[in-house]
Amino acid sequence: MAIRVTMKISLAPISYCWSKADVEQFYQQVASSSIDTVYLGETVCSRRRELKFADYLAIAHTLKAHGKQVVLSTMALVEAQSELNELKRAVNNGDFSIEANDMAGVYYAHQAKVPFVCGPTINNYNRASLDLLYQKGMYRFVMPCELSQQWLQAVLDTGSEPQYEIEVLGHGYMPLAHSARCFTAKHYQLPKDKCQTICQRHSKGLLAQTQESQPLLRLNGIQTQSAAQVDLIKQIPQMINMGVDYWRISPNKLADISLGDALARLLNKVLEDDKKSLQNELTQFAQSNDHLSHCNGYWLGHPGMNYTEHVNHLINQ
Amino acid sequence: MELLCPAGNLASLKAALNAGADAVYLGLKDDTNARSFAGLNFTAPQLAHATTLAHSQGRKVFLTLNTFPKPGQEQRWYQAVDLAAQLNMDALIVADLSLLSYAHQHYPHLPLHLSVQASATNLGALSFYKEAFNIERAVLPRVLSIKQVKDLAKVSPVQLEVFAFGSLCIMAEGRCHLSSYVTGQSPNTGGSCSPANHVRWQDSGTDKLTRLNNVLIDKAEANQQLGYPVVCKGRYVAQYDQDAKYLLESPTSLNTLSLLPALAQAGIASLKIEGRQRSPAYVSQVTQVWRSAIDTYLASPSSFTEQPQWSQALAKVSEGQITTLGAYERQWQ
Numbered sequence: 001m002a003i004r005v006t007m008k009i010s011l012a013p014i015s016y017c018w019s020k021a022d023v024e025q026f027y028q029q030v031a032s033s034s035i036d037t038v039y040l041g042e043t044v045c046s047r048r049r050e051l052k053f054a055d056y057l058a059i060a061h062t063l064k065a066h067g068k069q070v071v072l073s074t075m076a077l078v079e080a081q082s083e084l085n086e087l088k089r090a091v092n093n094g095d096f097s098i099e100a101n102d103m104a105g106v107y108y109a110h111q112a113k114v115p116f117v118c119g120p121t122i123n124n125y126n127r128a129s130l131d132l133l134y135q136k137g138m139y140r141f142v143m144p145c146e147l148s149q150q151w152l153q154a155v156l157d158t159g160s161e162p163q164y165e166i167e168v169l170g171h172g173y174m175p176l177a178h179s180a181r182c183f184t185a186k187h188y189q190l191p192k193d194k195c196q197t198i199c200q201r202h203s204k205g206l207l208a209q210t211q212e213s214q215p216l217l218r219l220n221g222i223q224t225q226s227a228a229q230v231d232l233i234k235q236i237p238q239m240i241n242m243g244v245d246y247w248r249i250s251p252n253k254l255a256d257i258s259l260g261d262a263l264a265r266l267l268n269k270v271l272e273d274d275k276k277s278l279q280n281e282l283t284q285f286a287q288s289n290d291h292l293s294h295c296n297g298y299w300l301g302h303p304g305m306n307y308t309e310h311v312n313h314l315i316n317q
Numbered sequence: 318m319e320l321l322c323p324a325g326n327l328a329s330l331k332a333a334l335n336a337g338a339d340a341v342y343l344g345l346k347d348d349t350n351a352r353s354f355a356g357l358n359f360t361a362p363q364l365a366h367a368t369t370l371a372h373s374q375g376r377k378v379f380l381t382l383n384t385f386p387k388p389g390q391e392q393r394w395y396q397a398v399d400l401a402a403q404l405n406m407d408a409l410i411v412a413d414l415s416l417l418s419y420a421h422q423h424y425p426h427l428p429l430h431l432s433v434q435a436s437a438t439n440l441g442a443l444s445f446y447k448e449a450f451n452i453e454r455a456v457l458p459r460v461l462s463i464k465q466v467k468d469l470a471k472v473s474p475v476q477l478e479v480f481a482f483g484s485l486c487i488m489a490e491g492r493c494h495l496s497s498y499v500t501g502q503s504p505n506t507g508g509s510c511s512p513a514n515h516v517r518w519q520d521s522g523t524d525k526l527t528r529l530n531n532v533l534i535d536k537a538e539a540n541q542q543l544g545y546p547v548v549c550k551g552r553y554v555a556q557y558d559q560d561a562k563y564l565l566e567s568p569t570s571l572n573t574l575s576l577l578p579a580l581a582q583a584g585i586a587s588l589k590i591e592g593r594q595r596s597p598a599y600v601s602q603v604t605q606v607w608r609s610a611i612d613t614y615l616a617s618p619s620s621f622t623e624q625p626q627w628s629q630a631l632a633k634v635s636e637g638q639i640t641t642l643g644a645y646e647r648q649w650q
Contacts, residue, residue, distance in 0.1 A: 104441025125385030128415030154388035180460035
């Protein structure tokens with residue numbers, strides 16, 4: 001029986017400090033991909049000025065012209081007045097909705113009546129909080145990284161169907177923490193305010209391993225990421241059944257666009273196909289992408305760093 | 318300027334009151350607060366007793382409800398709010414939106430303090446909570462420099478409380494998943510950072526090791542000290558490097574005695590001492606020092622100097638016995 005799959009692929013903002021040329025090349029490729037939704041902007045550090053707001057806006061318009069749904073992402077940790085001003089500028093861009101990653105983003109978007117997505121660093125831990133933010137103008141939320149499938153199901157089981165969309169990070173290094181301290185600058189013994197944006201040296205963050213050579217963290221300026229990439233490809237059918245609307249990729253290389261493109265094509269194709277073939281095709285997909293250090297612990301209700309290889313999901317009820 | 322001290326149990330509460338705390342904060346014996354350790358915290362009758370005791374001495378008592386209600390289990394958090402209202406407690410320390418909303422709607426006269434776990438670091442975030450829930454006060458995360466604290470205090474629509482002393486959390490609090498990445502439990506979800514049942518102290522004969530859910534956090538020679546294993550204070554090896562270093566932070570704790578005049582001049586309403594998980598002796602020692610420091614400052618603001626015996630006394634109870642100004646000091650950032 002033909003089924004209708006409405007889940008779409010989204011691309012999180014680049015969380016690293018890349019050169020302007022690299023960022024522009026990246027989004028040129030995104031423009032010609034089948035990826036539906038693109039989040040765009042600097043979310044980690046206001047010292048990164050390779051691209052200015054106007055540059056992001058220009059990219060946003062190009063992507064929109066290619067049929068993409070574009071959302072302007074804003075900073076996760078907002079401290080200085082200059083950062084608040086930049087945030088307000090993003091909110092008042094006039095064309096695009098925003099991803100709020102700090103409650104200040106929620107506040108200004110609500111004031112300006114700009115619809116917003118709550119990013120993964122807004123503390124949404126229960127249904128009543130989500131409903132409250134919906135009242136303020138939230139139309140979608142990205143599930144905080146540390147929450148699980150069981151948590152999401154419990155949220156969905158509370159009351160009627162939510163009026164807002166659900167997005168889950170399915171692939172990429174997870175943002176685990178943000179600090180006032182820049183760990184990359186500290187590593188190079190540079191003061192934060194003379195950091196020379198040294199983080200540009202590490203296009204996917206600086207790997208930190210334990211003294212037993214266990215990869216643990218990635219230092220990305222003031223942000224700390226997981227050393228392992230979350231990999232929830234096998235869980236896509238389960239998420240479709242639950243009603244997850246967006247499967248998010250947090251990119252760290254050009255190949256992530258290919259992954260997003262392939263998955264988007266596959267999901268579009270399933271409109272004419274059945275779920276069993278989706279499951280089969282995804283299984284192959286997951287296996288062919290399974291050689292790196294991956295994790296899926298949070299989704300399964302385990303420590304986030306864990307990876308469980310064989311997860312059996314009921315395909316359909 | 319209020320001196321706000323931690324109470325993990327009745328003995329600590331009495332220690333804080335005897336040593337001159339203006340107010341104490343405490344939590345219930347469950348996962349409604351982020352210091353959910355075995356043997357800590359208060360049952361409902363103990364909470365009633367603690368509140369009566371503090372009020373009889375003219376001191377204030379705040380209930381810490383700084384975790385996030387789990388879907389389907391919200392009642393436990395709502396009941397805690399009801400209890401605090403019944404006991405006439407002086408404020409609730411809350412981070413979750415739904416809980417702020419519940420308290421604001423049901424008990425509009427019960428003051429709400431925005432917990433540090435809500436991670437509000439700027440005017441926009443503070444305005445949001447003020448307008449939505451009429452919060453009276455916000456606790457600032459330990460990520461702001463002293464200049465940023467001063468700037469924020471000038472425009473803040475609510476009273477500000479800052480951490481003055483204790484364990485140094487270096488991340489934007491309430492939004493840190495390092496503990497759950499390794500153990501499955503975070504302050505937000507499980508009620509504690511680095512839960513004790515995941516901690517192992519090992520001694521190989523030549524080396525001492527600390528582990529968190531089997532992950533090696535730190536290693537030292539037998540004669541060196543090791544801190545309690547939290548992910549942000551471990552020694553790791555950076556890519557392209559050979560040696561293990563404290564890549565995030567070393568086991569230090571926060572001590573802002575030298576900033577007391579600056580904090581007072583900025584109009585900070587309350588100085589918070591961290592450590593509900595610490596002993597009554599710690600609470601007593603730290604409270605005494607800070608009481609003395611605040612009184613000395615207030616008696617003669619212009620001639621205030623940090624007295625060596627204060628820092629010596631505090632150093633004895635500090636983690637790693639090293640103290641820092643943390644993010645308050647621009648250089649640290």
